[in-house]
Amino acid sequence: MEVRDEERRKEEEWGTLEERVEIARRRTQYDQSEEARELFEKATTALGQKEHEEAERCRRRSKITWFKEGEAPSKYFFVRLKAKQAHEEMTALQDAAGRIVEERDEVLETVHKFYEHLYTAEIETEEMVENRRKVVERIDRRLTDEQNRLLEDTPSEELITRIKLIGKDSRGVIKLIPKNERKHLLQNWRPITLLTMTYKIIAKVVAIRLKEMLPGLIDTQQIGFVAGRNIIDNILSLRIGQEWAQVTDQDVIFVKLDFMKAYDRVAHNFLWDTLRAMGMGSETVGRIQGLVEGGKSEVHINGSFTEEFSIGRGVRQGCPLAPLLFAMTTQPLMRALREEERNGNIQGLNIGGGHSLLHQLFADDTGICITAEEEQFESLKEVIQEFESASGARLNLQKSVVMQLTPRQHPTWMDEAGCEIVGAGRSFKYLGVSTSSPIDEKTITEDIVQKLMRKLKHWSNRLLSWPAKTILLKHVLAATPVYQLMSVGLCKDGLEELERLCRNFLWGWNKEGNPKHSLIAWERIAQEKGKGGLGWTSFRKMADALNVRLVGRILEGGNTEWIQLARSFILRTLRKGSYQREHIQWTLAECLVLLPLTRVEGSPTLTRIMGSWYRARKRLGWNESTGELDGRLSMLQVKTLQQLAKGGGISSLVIGKELGLLRRMGITSLEEAMEVSRTRGWRQQLRDMGSFPEEGALASLAILEEWCSSQRIVRKNLIELEGWQWGSDRRPFKWWRPTSEWRQLLAKEVNFDEKMEEKWQRQSQRLR
Template identity: 30%
Template structure:
């Protein structure tokens, strides 16, 4: 629902906005005034670089600044709820004129912002108007500071003006010529008010104006002059009638800060306990009691919020009212006493606003202190492209007509989504029953996998507190709540009170109760799809926000059901199935393309795109799917409860539509939806597999017909003349029952092999675009020629990464921040390709990538640490910068692990295995000399084997011979080529040497063979096997312990986080020597440090603070990052190696950081301070003060103020780099107090008050003592 919304326009001379406090005051004032458009003059921002003036409420801004100096400057800001679509802008290049034109709700406006000089105003205005009038389209609104009272008699307090009369007459004629009318004077023909007070002249004048052409003046509703508060000019306001609309009611959400306030939490607990005690009665449904509690808690917090807001705003509003009253009195009588009072109150208001700003800044600093330059949302937003404006200016309705008016835009979008979520179904009971019968028949024929009775019974158990607690713990906070406004953090905060009633309400659903309609409401926010026609309703991505309690309930159900999904879903489907990944399909497709090229048969790939697949699912078909897989009645009732009369409303430009029912589709944002979708799609995939006329390539004993990642389907088609029509027929049969609809325009055929001359023309009969070179599937290009995989996929990605790194070269991102960006952004993109396209990559790829990384990390400068040093793990002295060559090796070695796992079936393994004569599990462990006899034709198997042979030696992953040496399929052991006897004897498909060994000796045949005595032939073969093994050189390698990689190969289950595990093995093997800086430190300190001591130093270096910048500073000291005079002298011999402070001794690292006579008093004072907090004191030596090498336990040290004192001290020293003065203790003390304030905020916000007390409790006490003051006074700055 919505109401008419006027266009509110504001103009003010800001008199400079370079101070962050003033910008904060200004933006706060704009919000309080509810200004739609803001004209600002005298911004004093420089053209080449200026601070950010926009914020979340005013995201769109236009500027005209002086190119080189901080003078003049104009700006136009537009509120986020104003659907302004810019058409063109004009500036004068000097910061005095800014004109922007564009549409607001199909109305064309031109906004002209002027800042006139204080002389020759008539010439300036005439010149500007000539430009403006030639530029203007639509309604012109011209405003700004004209620096002249147009009618001195009524526009000044003295009734006169210092400007010559000819200037005023000239301005009047110019305005009259262009039919421009003074808006304030038009609404106040006899009024007197002013916008500026001149201290030298002790007079008021009206210098700020809005003008409109007279034939648009009918849209003007009001014009007012405000009160001068934070600027020396008063703001002016006008309101215009518009076709905009505002929400009739606003969507409420609980302020997260309330859940960090102990007193408000305590109040909330009391309200909840009282409510449930008074209302939990048997005659009221548990679901209704649960849903009604939200109204109670919402009302409670609305009241508390209003009280807090009123308390905060009272002081400011009272001051503003007093300033306004006093200003009116001064304008009337010009009493100096009133002026003095006015100035005092304005200063008080400014101080109060600055206090609020500083508090906000401290909170912002605390946030950046915690999250800055770390992998996470903050860093991701810093490098993300600016999101397109979410307001919608125009859409086309069902008939294709463009709609610009907000009500019509809302209607068009609501109708589109109402139709999408309410697809037409059977019109009568008879046709509905016929459809239900057809669905049952379809499932009976094609649903072949079912739950066991035991599994189905386990799923029927009531939801337990343990399950709900796990769901709560694993759910992420910080996400937008649903229509009820209660975020997930609310349920985590009040879990003790809420969990029992949550369980009662949702377990009651199995007894026939239903959830109230409000519980199943969803808010839909629309995000534009990049690069699409945004007038098409289908080109917006709907983001549904469900209520957090419903999502928790669905998460519990999904967690229960997920372990059973692999048994219910065929391995053709890899989307949303635990243990399956996109690479399973892409590697399979690549292998089949390779085999298809050699087959000599017609072969193609068909990739299909489903139109809104998740949103179109027929519920009758979905529920029938659940019944046919064997879900019990209670589990079915829980799922059906989520789909009983749900509804949604869409948010368009801040306004919510009326709700509409949802009658099909899985709920977006629901944790259960992906599982329900793949279960509903499985009968179709089964139908394809069962259809005898749909044929695919047969590799070995396996026929490959289809691969699926959720609704992304890829068909492998042979005999297309017969198969393609059958595929379309199968789609049609399934679509009639389930609502699936194929988007033929986005589906594609890739022709792999053609034998029939009529084949190309035959394909034209089908409604799919045809390609003969490549096809995109799951984000990668599948090329007919496997040799082109690098060119199509890796080469473009490399170019993209280089461009991204160049774009992200922001100065405000620190050294460690850049490393975090590489880990967070580049690594996942490259790992995806490494795993989905297992090919060998040229050395040039990795060398180019490495060069780009080095250039980015060091901002184009000379590296101060070797790249291989940076790629070490943090525990090895590095920064864990990804080594992409090793990650590429790890991705191939993970395939070796997959080859070894016989318990998990993957169809790409079947395809690769069919092309080999030996088992994949045996291939890596056979003698390297036999590789040429294996007839490996697959380029992907060859690539993996080549990398394995090199990596196994380089990184000590295995040796030859290995305990994993196969007995069978081994050409060196002829009997092993006849595998049957030995496979039976050792009860495994791939008998290995280790199966014969126990405690470094061979297991007797009598223990291996249970029947006594063993047959003579078996004893003879066993003897031959022992003879063969004893003849192998280097016997000790056969009986050695398994390496970590070999152990994983023998494990039955896949390793969790396989890539990370293998990469860590490679890193450990590569960094087999201590980091170079360790030896240099030991030499400088004159003392050796043991490995455990270095481990502790490295741990404290990387975890001495929650702030990334503090960690960076500590790491720079540890790795000797700073270039001291002795180093500079080695690079530039003309520069002396003498210390720049004392100018006496050589400037070594230890001298510059520790022993310089000028610096030593600083460290002695810091040590004396630490002695006040630690008993006994830590040693006064560089190892303790610079490297955190103490006898204190790591946990205690991290939770002490000592580490903070030393961290801050080390951060002060570089501030005085290349200066002859000693670092300032005042600066150190100031930084300590800043850190104290930040951590106080951080620890209280994260409910770590006890930790804050442990760390900082003595700081305030000690710093106020006489002994501390005496220590500080001994060293004067």
């Protein structure tokens, strides 16, 4: 109440002063006396003094606000960081005739003509209709009756009546966002449509229901906007696929296709036919038609609006349904490519196990791997041309890229293909990551280092305090390389270079421009706050944690191409290494959990991932007396435990309090248990605890899997030792009946009652 009274008093005081100045000014116009002039000067001085006091008060208040919130991770801090971003304006534009126009009216007219033409539907020919029918017929994934029922179920009758939007509800305002520095070309601006709240609510209702069904409708090669899929899969598939092509000497090229204005050129008739071919009911298709068709838009530029135009094709970016509908329109293209592969017209990268890396998409970013033969490239072009005719898409060959996965001289026909050829020493961006052949770690490192240096250069010119620098380190700089670390990783030198830049930024530079000496070791700074550090997570630990997540993806299984490639690489390593006789029959999960695969031959990417996995496992340990994990678990340790749990029941051994046999043997860490299981030490200690043949110990431990797991002592996946060969039905070729000594030993560890005795006998009889 007192604050409002004070504000009201200030407003009245300001109003009184301004009125006095205005009255005095008017008097001087007809009264030229000294008294009138002095009265005006006094009123002006009083108002100026008041303005000065208010400015000083605002300065102090701003200083207090900065002291309280300016060096904390608050909204105020990050708003100030973005305050200096330049407002994007379209100052000059190239029209259809190639002229540069700068006048406001000419710019508006050029933009209007461009987008009116872009969103005008093409006149369909018989050939286009026939191609659309052929392309759509290849769709073999359909919605079930239950899914259709869920889609058609409406929250209320009011929603049904408003589906057919009329008037301004279907009108949108297009805001242009620049893609790159060449802003004079309209092709380099991305149109985002601002839609009404009514439209977006209705579209969101349909999108939420449809999103749950997309994984069953769209092939796994389309990553964009499908729940449960990740852009990292495409990057890893290409990266590890390059390594596999070089190891297996396959002459394969990677073609990155660039479609012009892909979202804005989707033919509506093609979209409706695709939805119907996927089994979508007429009621749901009608609702989507009501949202997409008949819309109108205008473009907002430099504070002005163009004339309104109709939307005759395309899905509007900004609509909640747009990414889902576009992803569905790519399904016919993926089916056509697979059909061509089955017919032998094109062939992808053979990745083993009967699988191939042929195509991968993230929305409209399309990458295709085919054998480096002119006939296959021509077959690919025919597939694309048929898809263009059916869907309205247009391929930009000049911006498309061709790269050989194995470094060799490219064939002469590639020079006439019309695409950009990426040879040795050159690179291009694929999904935001530098890609080259051969793989160049230096290029990737330089990209992320340059990105970090640009940010540091901007901040280094500011007088930032230590707390402010700490905030930037933890919340901005630490997030800069995450995408690269998640996808292709960085080499050891790259991680060290990033930490060197951050260290120099924290301590600053001297007058000569050289970095100051660190007063505290960086390892100490990177510790938790409770241990005297700043809570900064080093890039090495961050890379390890992200790589552990990738190991978890492998343990979970799945049929993504990079996981298939990981299996092929690991099996190849086992066959060629010291594991050939002993582990070749193990599952991939068993190999990852039990073996020290710190090096995967031929794949630096997988070697880096396995190195992080090995270091993460090594950090885990438990208290020998209580069986509980020592200390507070870090996020990396929690992730490691979660991935181990997916690898075959190891969680019961690690997290359980009853470690039984392992504690009796003096094993105090997970890595030590795995090391003992790989060597004769485990078997020797088993023999020392009871006189029985070595193979008998293995067999009896395997047969008691479910009994031991119920008692949380050991699990089969941990003690299936080397040399034990399994048949196709996962049964041992040989079997040995346990001796009485071994049974007595096990009786001390589990409750060996009559029921277990009977089960033992039945199991032995069955497997003998």
